[in-house]
Amino acid sequence: MTSDPIDYARLDEGRECNYWELDRTLRFEARRVYPDDEFEWAEALLSAFGERLGHEMADTADRIDGAGHELRSFDKYGDRLNEVEYHPSLRDQERIAYEEFRMTHDAFHAPPGRDSPVGLCHPLAMQALLSYVDIGFCCPVSMTTGVAIVLDRFDDGRLDEYFAGLTAATLDDHIEGAMFLTEEQGGSDVGANEVRAEPTDEEGVYELHGEKWFCSNIDAEGALARTPDAPDGVAGLSLFLVPRTKPGGEVNDSHFRRLKDKLGTVSVPTGEIEFQGAEAFLVSEAGRGFKYISEMMNYERLTNAMGAVGVMGRALLEAKVRAARREAFGNPIDEYPLMRRDLVGMAVDYEAAAAFSFEAVRLLDERERAGDDSAAYKLLRLFVPVAKYRTARMAVETTSYAMEVLGGNGYVREHTTERLLRDAQVLPIWEGPSNVLGLDVLRALNRENAHEALLPYVEEKLDAVDHPALESAVETVESRYGELQDALGTLATEDEAFAQYHAKRLADLVFDVVTGALLLDEAQWGIDAEQDGRKALVARRFVETRFAADERFGMADEQFTAVVEYGSVEPAALLDGMAPAE
The missing domain is CATH 2.40.110.20 (Butyryl-CoA Dehydrogenase, subunit A; domain 2)
Known part of the structure; x- marks a missing residue:
């Protein structure tokens, strides 16, 4: 299966387009993690949502950000109101999200075209798309789903009326959590x-x-x-x-x-x-409140990661469009080697964040179906804090550099990247800062024995990769996987202070090893199932920049077209001396 590269120069900026159709990374990951019957049902809905986001909700989000909301604690007579006077356009956003696309409904009640609810992959994928335009609005959408998850799982029926409101498919009946x-x-x-x-x-x-x-x-x-x-x-x-x-x-x-x-x-x-x-x-x-809220916290931390994926996707789109249209010294700036190198790096970071985050989403969905005794639960407890921690920082870095690609315009409110960076700065703070997440990684290992599921998981992914073009990258990840095993063994024998001191280093290593294995597994699938070597370039670039001692030199043209513009790569070309992705 081959695909033509995307011509980003045809866009004026990252709007008036369909975000779902333009983001082949998001589409790949959603297809990978959704159960087959659910993706077949959801694909048209995701595309329609991407269309509404790009052609309507993106502009509305900018207007709301510029005006904000106002709190009215009391009325003119001094009586208590506790009322937020929202920007009038927010009601339009809510109607699209809650009523037209049923973002808080379909995981709890059978949507049109299905006999049963969909899994949690669906609302989280929708939230990644929503974060293309507004991770702020994604917050109440996500928390409403999170409260519904808690009530659905733990309430004895006394709060059924509130559960019905949280999951209502009509805006007039809907309440937020x-x-x-x-x-x-x-x-x-x-x-x-x-x-x-x-x-x-x-x-x-x-x-x-x-x-x-x-x-x-x-x-x-x-x-x-x-x-x-x-x-x-x-x-x-x-x-x-x-x-x-x-x-x-x-x-x-x-x-x-x-x-x-x-x-x-x-x-x-x-x-x-x-x-x-x-x-x-x-x-x-x-x-038992902390146990209950921990269920919601798992979901919210994954929302944070998917929000990072969405904001990175939008920032990368804005950078690609600007680089394709902006001319300097007689040529579009995306024709210059340094810009190509940087855009490839941003694109590979995005692929890495999306792969790890969607894998954690898959585990959440699997755990909901299989229960707490499953290997999926052990991996989930480890992957969720790692996903939240790493993708939050990656989102800040990506949006900051996207602003730089736009130059002075990127620093101005009308050009979106300024808002993307302001919004992205909350991602490392929401749902626990990095130190708290590092400690949660230790808890997952100590209390849930998450390493018992992690080690065979990595080995299974790497064992499935056998294409010669990926052999060197597999060996590199296997070497770093050995370091991860040694680190786990060392932390098991040292005292608590030592483990806490190195907790974030361990989380970084888990992310890099797992993401390397995931991307290589995806690359093998791309070669076998689609006869396309693009993912192999992505995986090799990721492994090289994360693990290799020195970055090798090479030409950027072929890699830029494939990685940044989603051009196809013949698998045979991977063995014909093609340079590493630049």
């Missing part, structure tokens, strides 16, 4: 949370008291709190659904103090809430 964890004194130390929940005379109904410091999607519902006499730490936390208004329509007893004046993600209002006896509904059992 949120995850209010952060308190000023606690931050990432969730066990230090102090918001308390006092029981009422009604079973399962409590009153919350205390402050939450960072509440994204401030007018949605959901919080962790501590019941009376609960033990210290995470073991004493319970999970509550906290409506903005009580069932009778009265504003709940809390005070929305202010919205944060953030660098980016303006489309999602983030603020501070002071609970003043707010009515709250206990989710399932008291004292």
Whole structure:
């Protein structure tokens, strides 16, 4: 199967186009991880969503970012409102996402054309596409799905009305969810949370008291709190659904103090809430809130990774278009070797981030079907923090360089890359900073024995690669895989302080080894199934830049067309002295 290279010069910029059709990396990964029957159903929907995003939602997202939202804590009579006055265009975005494309519905209820719901691969792939235009708006979409996952899995039926609202396919019936964890004194130390929940005379109904410091999607519902006499730490936390208004329509007893004046993600209002006896509904059992919220956290961290994939894809598209259209010294700048080298590097980083993130999504979906005793669960517990940690940083680097490719225009609001960089800066912070994620990698290894699933997983991927053009790259990854095994053995024998000190180095090594094995496996499949060696160039470039002691020199023309513009490569050419990807 061959494909013509994409002519990016035909676009004025990265809009007025179909993001799904232009992003062959995203299409490849979605086809790889979706169950076959689900991808067959979803493909047309993903394409239609890519069309709406590129031709309508991208422009709307820019307008919302420029204007923002406004908090109205009180009305003119001094009565409590706790109301966010949204930019009017946000309603259009919500109608497309929630009603037209059912982003929070189809994983819980059978969509049109199916007899059963789809797996979690689908909403996460949709969120990657949505992040092409606005990772801020992706936040409430994702958290709504995350709250629905928790209720679907743990609620005993008392909150069915809220579950129906979270997963409704009509906007008038739809409500949004949120995850209010952060308190000023606690931050990432969730066990230090102090918001308390006092029981009422009604079973399962409590009153919350205390402050939450960072509440994204401030007018949605959901919080962790501590019941009376609960033990210290995470073991004493319970999970509550906290409506903005009580069932009778009265504003709940809390005070929305202010919205944060953030660098980016303006489309999602983030603020501070002071609970003043707010009515709250206990989710399932008291004292198990951290376990429940961990389920949502897995999903949110993968959303963060898919958001990084989406923002990298958009930034790369903007850079490709600009480089193809901008002339300097008589030629388009994408004809100059240095620019070609840089665009290839950005494209390979994007392929790596997408491959690892979609693999983690596949594991989440498999675990949902197979349960916690599966090898997929052990790998998932390891891959999720690694995916969130690495892709967040990669997104910042990619959007920053895309801005540079656009030159001075890239620093100006009208040209999108400025917003992409502002928005991307939140990705290393949302859902836990890098140090917290490094510690979570250690927990996955120590508590879940994730290495027991990791080692055979890597070996199986590498053993499946047998094309001669990939032999050297396989040997390089195998060598680094040996280093990973040694590192795991060393950390198992050293004390906790030593392990913590090296936790992020270990996470980096896991990402590089697994991604190298994944890309090589994809390259073998591309050669066998599609008679196309493009992925082989991507895999070799990734392995060379991550693991090789010195980057080799070579010509860029063939590699640029294949890697950046998605041109096909005859597998035989991989053995004809073709230079490594530049």
